[in-house]
Amino acid sequence: MSYTGVKSAIPGPKSKKLLTEWHKYEADVTGYQAQIVWEKGEGCIVTDVDGNKFIDWTSGVLVTNVGHCHPKMIEAVQDSVTKLINNYESPTEYRVKAAKALMNVMPEHFGKCFFLSTGSEATEAALRLMKRRTGKYEIISFESGFHGRTTGSAAVGGMAGPKKGYGPSLPGSIRAAYPNPYRDTFGFCEDGPKFKKYFAYLEALISANSTGSLAGIIVEPYQGAGGFIFPPQGWLKRLEEWAHANKLPVTLDEVQSLYGRTGKMFAMEHDKLKPDIVTLGKAIGCGIPVSAVVATDDVFSCLGKGELSSTLGGNPVSSSVVPVILDIMKEEKLVENAAKIGAYMKEKLLKIAAKNKYLGDVRGKGLVMGLEFVKDKKTKEPAKELIRPFIDACAENGLLVGSVGVYGNVIRVAPPLVITKAIADESLVCMEKALKKLSL
Numbered sequence: 001m002s003y004t005g006v007k008s009a010i011p012g013p014k015s016k017k018l019l020t021e022w023h024k025y026e027a028d029v030t031g032y033q034a035q036i037v038w039e040k041g042e043g044c045i046v047t048d049v050d051g052n053k054f055i056d057w058t059s060g061v062l063v064t065n066v067g068h069c070h071p072k073m074i075e076a077v078q079d080s081v082t083k084l085i086n087n088y089e090s091p092t093e094y095r096v097k098a099a100k101a102l103m104n105v106m107p108e109h110f111g112k113c114f115f116l117s118t119g120s121e122a123t124e125a126a127l128r129l130m131k132r133r134t135g136k137y138e139i140i141s142f143e144s145g146f147h148g149r150t151t152g153s154a155a156v157g158g159m160a161g162p163k164k165g166y167g168p169s170l171p172g173s174i175r176a177a178y179p180n181p182y183r184d185t186f187g188f189c190e191d192g193p194k195f196k197k198y199f200a201y202l203e204a205l206i207s208a209n210s211t212g213s214l215a216g217i218i219v220e221p222y223q224g225a226g227g228f229i230f231p232p233q234g235w236l237k238r239l240e241e242w243a244h245a246n247k248l249p250v251t252l253d254e255v256q257s258l259y260g261r262t263g264k265m266f267a268m269e270h271d272k273l274k275p276d277i278v279t280l281g282k283a284i285g286c287g288i289p290v291s292a293v294v295a296t297d298d299v300f301s302c303l304g305k306g307e308l309s310s311t312l313g314g315n316p317v318s319s320s321v322v323p324v325i326l327d328i329m330k331e332e333k334l335v336e337n338a339a340k341i342g343a344y345m346k347e348k349l350l351k352i353a354a355k356n357k358y359l360g361d362v363r364g365k366g367l368v369m370g371l372e373f374v375k376d377k378k379t380k381e382p383a384k385e386l387i388r389p390f391i392d393a394c395a396e397n398g399l400l401v402g403s404v405g406v407y408g409n410v411i412r413v414a415p416p417l418v419i420t421k422a423i424a425d426e427s428l429v430c431m432e433k434a435l436k437k438l439s440l
């Protein structure tokens, strides 16, 4: 049995027509994706308007952890939309259930959550909480980090893209290097678990840049948009210890790393982190727009009535899926599946990479892996030129992939967590066929 089926050249005739029409009316400002028009999705399989079938390695953009169009999610949405689509700043049964279910899976030291709509909105809320709690305004964040596209969230981001051409970004952002094991130019990944060289650098950076108004740190457990960069084991724990020793609250941005993606329910579990604030997005709604900021009671105590709100945050439809997704995760053992199939795929991908001259690095945990393309494995010069042809070749072979990275040269391996071994195997065959077509 085959899960994929591509009948004609990509894009097929219907996709081609719709893509042209789309660009006629909506600004063509998004990143490059496979040249198809999605019609429906089920689990890990996407069908386009031409009837072509693909295995999805994107999950949207790490969103659909429980798979596309899970029947229980559909039921929850159908139930809520028929009763109430919107209300504001007052609870519904859905919202209360959602908050309770979410707090039940959060590590015990957290006190409360608050629902918003997007990851960027959650970042903004976390920044506000850190500033209000400390009464200060400088935020330490990281080069090649990504926390969203709004002004505040982009200011703490470490990628030029979301800021380019918009003038100076918010003052008070102090960006430090994020240790990258594949490109460890300054030896920052060395001497764990103390990471003496890194923390000596961080201290020097802070004393040169801070005016004494530090309000906190925001960090991703692995850098997503920056290129699926996983810091060395123990560095996040050491960073958290350093922050707490300096009385700085820590926000862990789990907008994309949550809900089993890394093979644990939350990425913070790998290093037994105890951040003061955590931001959640993407898979907490699996496609229905919902995000949340979760914090300790001590942190939330700095805000009073009317000081955090959102037009659509906590609406009945978004709230209705939150507990259902958590039930699906548990019933279908998706965290365990991500760990198991992720390890299986990584082993195979490492073997494929060893035989290929452009695949410089395969890294990741669970079902979030990055494939870094380089021109030469010794010089590690980024091979961004290969990315579009690779995305196209994958689609022609029945596989949907997307790209990330400060150099734009990393392919995401992030299928829905419902992926089976048989689908994983077929997807790897599709990927290898695409890989063979690449040349510089």
Ligand SMILES: Cc1ncc(COP(=O)(O)O)c(C=O)c1O
Binding pocket: 061, 118, 119, 120, 121, 123, 146, 147, 148, 149, 220, 224, 225, 253, 254, 255, 256, 281, 282
């Ligand atoms: C780690 C992280 N934080 C925040 C965001 C922003 O989320 P949104 O696009 O929902 O605003 C993203 C989006 O990719 C992300 O990956």
